[in-house]
Amino acid sequence: MFQLHTVDLFIIVFYFVFVLGVGYYLKSYTKSGEDFFLAGRNQTAWIAGLSFIAANMGALELMGWSSAAYQYGMLAVHWYWIGAIPAILFLGIFMMPFYHVSKTHSVPGYLKMRFGESARGLAAVTFVVMTLLASGISMYAMGLVLENFFGWDFDTSILITAATVAAYVTMAGLTSAIFNEIIQFFLIWAGCLLIPIFGLIEVGGWHKLVELVNMRAAEITTAGASMLDRMHIWSTMASPELNPMGMHWLGIVFGLCFVLSMGYWTTDYLVVQRVLTAKDIRAAKTAPIIGSFFKMAIPFIVILPGLIGFAIIPGLQPESPDISATQSYNAVLPLLMKRYLAPGMLGLGVIALIAGFMSGMAGNVSAFATVWTYDIYRAYIRKHASDSHYLKLGRISTVFGVGVSIGTTYIVKRFSSIMDYMQALFSFFIAPLFATVLLGMFWKRCTPKAGFWGLLLGMCTSIGIFLGVRFEILDPSIVAFSEQPSTMAVNMWQAAWAFSVNFVATILISLFTAPKPVEELTGLVYGVSEVPHEGPSVWYRKPAYWAWVSFTIFVVLNIIFW
Amino acid sequence: MSDRTSKIAIWFLCGIILFVYGLTITISGIYHMANPPDVVGAELHLDFWWGMVLIVAGGIFLIHQRPGRIKPGE
Numbered sequence: 204m205f206q207l208h209t210v211d212l213f214i215i216v217f218y219f220v221f222v223l224g225v226g227y228y229l230k231s232y233t234k235s236g237e238d239f240f241l242a243g244r245n246q247t248a249w250i251a252g253l254s255f256i257a258a259n260m261g262a263l264e265l266m267g268w269s270s271a272a273y274q275y276g277m278l279a280v281h282w283y284w285i286g287a288i289p290a291i292l293f294l295g296i297f298m299m300p301f302y303h304v305s306k307t308h309s310v311p312g313y314l315k316m317r318f319g320e321s322a323r324g325l326a327a328v329t330f331v332v333m334t335l336l337a338s339g340i341s342m343y344a345m346g347l348v349l350e351n352f353f354g355w356d357f358d359t360s361i362l363i364t365a366a367t368v369a370a371y372v373t374m375a376g377l378t379s380a381i382f383n384e385i386i387q388f389f390l391i392w393a394g395c396l397l398i399p400i401f402g403l404i405e406v407g408g409w410h411k412l413v414e415l416v417n418m419r420a421a422e423i424t425t426a427g428a429s430m431l432d433r434m435h436i437w438s439t440m441a442s443p444e445l446n447p448m449g450m451h452w453l454g455i456v457f458g459l460c461f462v463l464s465m466g467y468w469t470t471d472y473l474v475v476q477r478v479l480t481a482k483d484i485r486a487a488k489t490a491p492i493i494g495s496f497f498k499m500a501i502p503f504i505v506i507l508p509g510l511i512g513f514a515i516i517p518g519l520q521p522e523s524p525d526i527s528a529t530q531s532y533n534a535v536l537p538l539l540m541k542r543y544l545a546p547g548m549l550g551l552g553v554i555a556l557i558a559g560f561m562s563g564m565a566g567n568v569s570a571f572a573t574v575w576t577y578d579i580y581r582a583y584i585r586k587h588a589s590d591s592h593y594l595k596l597g598r599i600s601t602v603f604g605v606g607v608s609i610g611t612t613y614i615v616k617r618f619s620s621i622m623d624y625m626q627a628l629f630s631f632f633i634a635p636l637f638a639t640v641l642l643g644m645f646w647k648r649c650t651p652k653a654g655f656w657g658l659l660l661g662m663c664t665s666i667g668i669f670l671g672v673r674f675e676i677l678d679p680s681i682v683a684f685s686e687q688p689s690t691m692a693v694n695m696w697q698a699a700w701a702f703s704v705n706f707v708a709t710i711l712i713s714l715f716t717a718p719k720p721v722e723e724l725t726g727l728v729y730g731v732s733e734v735p736h737e738g739p740s741v742w743y744r745k746p747a748y749w750a751w752v753s754f755t756i757f758v759v760l761n762i763i764f765w
Numbered sequence: 766m767s768d769r770t771s772k773i774a775i776w777f778l779c780g781i782i783l784f785v786y787g788l789t790i791t792i793s794g795i796y797h798m799a800n801p802p803d804v805v806g807a808e809l810h811l812d813f814w815w816g817m818v819l820i821v822a823g824g825i826f827l828i829h830q831r832p833g834r835i836k837p838g839e
Contacts, residue, residue, distance in 0.1 A: 545802040547793030
């Protein structure tokens with residue numbers, strides 16, 4: 204158990220008071236539905252870009268990927284580089300112009316304009332259900348961390364943090380969520396940045412760290428087997444047997460980069476909502492690109508601590524009922540905090556975890572409130588109410604969303620295996636959705652019927668494979684093209700299958716059904732619309748220039764750690 | 766929301782919290798110079814230096830983004 208001192212408690216209490224104060228201050232500036240649900244659509248590229256990344260930096264992200272780096276080594280970095288950067292840049296350069304110009308309030312809202320009501324309804328309902336479940340799961344994980352490492356009561360910590368998020372999001376909606384996400388973004392860096400610095404000083408620098416990791420990897424290699432390299436990201440991926448993740452490079456490139464990551468970063472409304480708040484087309488395109496630079500840097504505070512933990516805290520194990528929480532891979536980041544952070548700094552470290560949790564949760568509930576109010580309530584329950592009615596409903600649904608998330612937390616607590624299942628399921632609703640949005644935005648022949656049925660078939664495929672593997676009806680080696688695939692590899696291929704089935708089905712159905720008239724596709728589809736452009740400007744204000752800079756850094760990083 | 770944009774920039778708010786935390790951690794860092802905590806690397810006094818970094822970062826935001834100096838929303 205970690206000992207917190209008065210100075211740590213001051214830092215924690217100050218944080219809660221501060222974020223509530225920010226929500227209260229912004230309340231008087233939130234007068235309309237657009238203010239509440241889309242932050243007035245007047246945010247700068249930096250504000251939209253940082254909150255875009257912060258909404259993705261949940262506590263599960265920080266702890267989960269440190270744990271994955273401990274378990275799999277540097278391969279975990281793929282989820283930050285190839286599993287994020289190409290998709291973020293694609294969103295910024297190719298998709299944001301259409302999202303922005305169509306003036307859609309959400310991704311299901313775009314589907315309504317492109318494919319009609321049924322596709323919007325399917326996407327909205329699955330998004331709402333999955334978002335609330337994911338929010339509850341994330342809350343459960345946070346409650347466990349605070350209970351296991353700091354001795355805080357599970358129920359009290361859940362209630363205080365959830366009530367704080369509900370309060371500040373209810374007061375000023377997305378504006379408040381975004382403002383607090385940016386504050387949380389800085390606190391996550393302030394609280395976590397010293398850990399890898401301390402770690403590198405202790406082990407004696409990067410080269411010593413590589414030596415130590417290789418030594419530890421040799422120690423855990425069973426007799427007769429060859430040691431699996433943990434410090435390279437591509438050179439060990441020619442065959443699944445050569446790396447600790449059991450993953451082939453094709454799974455990473457197709458499953459992760461092309462399907463999961465593209466799906467998540469370009470169609471998951473939790474993150475897309477942040478960039479939809481941009482004030483103009485230039486800000487809308489630049490925001491994700493700004494975010495890409497920070498996304499590339501996050502491995503320094505997430506993956507590097509996992510590697511340092513592997514080198515200096517040997518013996519952590521996969522999570523299981525037989526070991527205590529402080530002995531599992533998931534403990535690596537909190538254990539390093541305890542090892543290095545003096546009182547005061549430790550409080551800041553705890554705040555980084557809590558801030559991560561709260562930013563993720565605020566992202567979930569604000570996205571939920573928008574999709575529920577605009578894409579379900581206004582579309583199917585009450586179509587022509589006043590703006591103030593929807594604003595009021597947005598506030599009520601925020602509190603309702605937090606309440607349901609808390610309820611989910613206790614369901615997960617009773618059936619902890621649901622946690623693994625739901626994380627996987629959430630991802631796999633996103634993979635087919637990407638195929639639908641991609642074809643809808645870039646192929647004018649794609650028909651409304653194909654959009655709906657393709658999406659439904661893709662979702663059924665992902666759920667079918669998932670259930671088939673879980674209940675041992677389907678051999679995972681067939682799904683993942685590998686003799687003994689890891690769970691992560693199966694997840695990756697499951698997403699790839701869902702995407703492929705949707706993609707092929709949508710094309711085939713389109714060929715046999717009637718497309719929309721071209722004039723109805725203006726502003727929604729490439730090829731029949733004039734691509735909105737941000738206008739002339741000096742070179743350093745051009746989004747495309749910064750996208751190339753970001754992409755070049757991404758390529759160089761992959762080559763350095765090849 | 767353009768005519769009702771917050772008078773205080775988000776960066777100013779970031780400045781407040783970074784500055785307060787920086788000050789707190791610097792003071793605890795000074796205390797730890799005389800009473801070293803039981804953590805690895807305590808002799809480096811990185812908490813003191815990190816507190817100073819946060820004060821400077823917070824201070825820059827506070828000065829540069831203070832209300833009245835920057836047009837709201839920028």
